[in-house]
Amino acid sequence: MFRRRTALVAAALVTAGLAGCSGGAAPTVGKAPEDPPKATTAAPRVPAGHAPTTSFAVGVRELKLSRGGDRPLPVTIWYPARGAAGGTPERSAPAAAGRFPVVMFSHGLGGRPADYQLLLRRWAAAGFVVAAPTFPHTGAGGDGNPLDVLNQPADVSYALTRVLALDRKAGDPLRGHLDPERVAAAGHSAGGVTTIGLFTAGRDDRLDAGIVFAGTALGVGTAFAGAAAPQLFVHGEADEVVSYAAGKAVYDAVPWPKAMLSLPKGDHGRALLSDGTALRVVADTTVEFLRWTLYGDATAKRRLPADATRGGLATLDDHL
Structure with missing residues (x-):
């Protein structure tokens, strides 16, 4: 049901083209320039180090936020927790020892x-705090207005500020x-646009990297700005x-270190929403x-x- 809703409202997004929003000139559609910029080769902005080598238990909690009276932004947070790894996430479990990078995740339409x-x-x-807002108009139960996607980058930046404030x-x-010095953003479909x-x-200079699942630049353009932030794109060729x-x-328009994971048999969302070999490849x-x-x-x-x-389910164009 979720995938069907997503397809319907995403089709509305494409049809609307996000043109004419905010009363200004029609926003730039996601189109590669005639001469795509060549990706630069650079190390991440964070200092060299080592990620955790063992898995953590997972805790989950809700953070009730609002960016103004008409923009409630409840945020679900998954985080490394104390205890044995591999079980069901425990609500409000004590956090594991250590300081962990933050990943902001944006859901798709509906x-x-x-x-x-x-x-x-x-x-x-794997050792990341994942914070995912539910957007007021494009989330489940909202009015499904695809044009509100243009307001969502600011929503994510606001939520990031509030999430990072929990550290103090x-x-x-x-x-x-x-x-707070190790932060990434990721999102699927309309969340990929976000x-x-x-x-x-809506460049947020705190972000060190991005992951775009089945995204397009409708309404937000391809004028990538700020310091180099490596990008990973994930897209099904049968989307x-x-x-x-x-x-x-x-x-192609990203001027920074980048890679694209392409799934020849992948559709718009199955590799993210359903457990199986494709999800394992995407997750790993x-x-x-x-x-x-x-x-x-x-x-x-x-x-x-x-x-x-692994397993021949995907190909990787690697310019990292």
């Missing part, structure tokens, strides 16, 4: 953070466990909602990317191509 928990829990178990909040269970926007028109060509055009590849970009772990970068192509 979705909610819980739809992606199979993937996001794996990120948390007296009495908060995550106090002293968040690393994520691209955080590196273009029935956002064409593979549209995602590839944005990827994205974990290695985050280990490299947020922990500065060079060995993770060397492992990434093998994880991406």
Whole structure:
């Protein structure tokens, strides 16, 4: 049902083209320039280091936020927790020892953070705090207005500020466990548009890396700005909602270290929403990317191509 809703509202997004929003000139559509910029080769901005080598138990909690009276932004947070790894996430479990990078995740149209928990829990178990807002208009139960996607990069930046503030909040269970200098953004479909926007028109300079799942640059353009932030694109070549060509055009325009994981039989969301071999390839590849970009772990970068192509389910265009 979620995938069907996503397809319908994403089709509306494409049809609307996000043109004319905010009363200004029509926003730039995600199109590769005639001469795509050549990717630069650079190490992550974070210092070289080593990611955790063992898995964590996972805790989960909710943070009730609002960016103004008409923009409630409840945030679901998955985080490394004390206890034995591999079980069901425990609500409000004590955080594991250590300071962990933060990943902001944006859901697709008609979705909610819980739809992606199979993937996001794996990120948390690998040593990342994952914070996922539910957007007021494009989330499940909202009015489904696709044009509101243009407001979502600012929502994510606001939520990031509030999440990072927990590291200094007296009495908060995550106090002293968040690393504000190691932050990434990721998102699927309309959440992919949101994520691209955080590196273009709505550039958040705190972000060190991005992961775009089945995204397009409709409304947010391809004018990537600020310091180099490595990007990983994940796209199914059989995507029935956002064409593979549209995602590839944005990827081609990225001027920073980048890679694109392509799934020849992948559709718009199955590899993210359903457990199976495709999800394992996507999860392992994205974990290695985050280990490299947020922990500065060079060995993770060397492992990434093998994880991406294991089982012949995907190919990797690697310019990291």
